Amino acid sequence: xxxxxxxxxxxxxxxxxxxxxxxxxxxxxxxxxxxxxxxxxxxxxxxxxxxxxxxxxx
Numbered sequence: 001x002x003x004x005x006x007x008x009x010x011x012x013x014x015x016x017x018x019x020x021x022x023x024x025x026x027x028x029x030x031x032x033x034x035x036x037x038x039x040x041x042x043x044x045x046x047x048x049x050x051x052x053x054x055x056x057x058x
Contacts, residue, residue, distance in 0.1 A: 001025050 004025040008016045 004028065 004021050007024070008021060011020075
């Protein structure tokens with residue numbers, strides 16, 4: 001949250017509102033959570049998507 005408050009220095013005056021700061025903070029938090037979940041579960045999803053059946057029995 002402190003980083004987003006500090007980032008307000010780089011935004012124009014009209015984008016330095018409390019609502020915009022909380023919006024950026026929420027988007028940052030959600031993207032980090034999504035990225036962490038993707039990293040955690042990617043091997044499982046990849047294994048399920050590339051799952052091939054065993055040798056065919058004749």
